[in-house]
Amino acid sequence: MSGVMPSEQPSPASGRHEPVHPLSLWRWRRNPLYRRTDRIQGWTALALLLLAPVLGLAAAFAAKDAALAHYRAVAEQQAQTRHLLDATLTHDAPRHPEPGSDEAKKARYPVTVRYAAPDGETRTAEADVLPGLSRGSTVGVWADARGAVTGAPMSADEIRSRAMGWAVIAFLAVAVAGAAAYGAAALGLRRRNLADWEARWTRTAPHWTTSH
Numbered sequence: 001m002s003g004v005m006p007s008e009q010p011s012p013a014s015g016r017h018e019p020v021h022p023l024s025l026w027r028w029r030r031n032p033l034y035r036r037t038d039r040i041q042g043w044t045a046l047a048l049l050l051l052a053p054v055l056g057l058a059a060a061f062a063a064k065d066a067a068l069a070h071y072r073a074v075a076e077q078q079a080q081t082r083h084l085l086d087a088t089l090t091h092d093a094p095r096h097p098e099p100g101s102d103e104a105k106k107a108r109y110p111v112t113v114r115y116a117a118p119d120g121e122t123r124t125a126e127a128d129v130l131p132g133l134s135r136g137s138t139v140g141v142w143a144d145a146r147g148a149v150t151g152a153p154m155s156a157d158e159i160r161s162r163a164m165g166w167a168v169i170a171f172l173a174v175a176v177a178g179a180a181a182y183g184a185a186a187l188g189l190r191r192r193n194l195a196d197w198e199a200r201w202t203r204t205a206p207h208w209t210t211s212h
Helices: 022-026 036-081 102-106 156-207
Strands: 083-089 109-116 122-129 138-143
Touching: 036 156, 109 138, 122 138
Parallel strands: none
Antiparallel strands: 083 109, 083 138, 109 122
16 A cells, blocks of 8 residues: 555554443544534534423423313313203113122213203113112213213313323423434434545545555
8 A cells, every 4th residue: 555544544543442431422522533513413412402301391381281271161161061960770780790899889881871851852871880770770970962971071180181191292292303303413414424524535545546
């Protein structure tokens, strides 16, 4: 091989393997291979690491407030249009295999019931009732303005639970967006590094020839 090793090609390492320092993830440790793109990638990672939690919390609180307002309005509308009616079982409800157990207290079975709709018409529908109730027992069912059996208006606990769910989704969405932004930036910088390396190698390659 003729000539002197080109400056673009760094001399081989001594063979010692230094332990990876946590801060090297941000590429802040200066070394002969340090590039401007490394600094950009490091500051991008740090900026996203600091901003993502702040923006995530802001988005979570905004989503929670919006969800609370929405579900409170829905609950109010439900309370105005849904009615609790007395219904009568048309047949016995199934008995639970373990009467008196905690599971039996939480279990509900669908049973046909008869009730008078808000318009005065007698209707039948299925309702979930406690196990073991006999035919003719009276239970409460919720019906909408058309008289169809429906669920109870949302409670305060349900409203808070749904709002918290949207808050968590908003926070995770910001976190995913931050990770995607860093991935896109890292990919762009990597492509730039490869293009720069190829350009430098194109200029350097002619010097790497074998003398005859």
